Amino acid sequence: MSTKPVLYSYFRSSCSWRVRFGVTSNTVRFQHSDWFRAINPMKQVPVLIIDGQTLAQSTSILEYLEETRPNRPLLPDRSDPVLRATVRRICQDIVSGIQPFQNISVLSEVAADRNQAQKCIAVGFEALERTLSVTSGKFCVGNEITMADLCLAPQVFNANR
DSSP states (O other), rough: OOOSOOOEEEEHHHHHHHHHHHHHHHTTEEESSSOOOOTTTOOOOOOOEEEEEEESSHHHHHHEEEEHHSSSOSSSOTTTTHHHHHHHHHHHHHHHHHHGGGOOOHHHHGGGGGOOOOOOOOHHHHHHHHHHHHSSSSSSSEEEOOOHHHHHHHHHHHOOO
């Protein structure tokens, strides 16, 4: 078994994109592979094999990196649990409230009603803008890059596709 972390991902996956940001911002060296279905029961990317563990779901992977690779924090300081919770809430607003409507597998199932998906995406971004009007500095929450930024960037890109 390789000691170098392995990231199973797909180039268009916004979930994979956010993990690639997290992995590279923490200077983790990894091998990239698109072969992932055999190791994740959900048959979804991303999956990161690191430290002898197989991790799935982008925000869980980012939380793991936060806890094990403190050289580049992805959450505000532990002394401010409210701010940390705010970052996590923004992440969930994006990954649960916007991203599913941009997911290729979801869109292929509801192809007849893409207009409804676009409306849901717009509502999600409008709500997110209201939140960010209170929390943002240079980035989503203050002036440091957090997990919220790693979640937001790929969704903005996908919304513009």
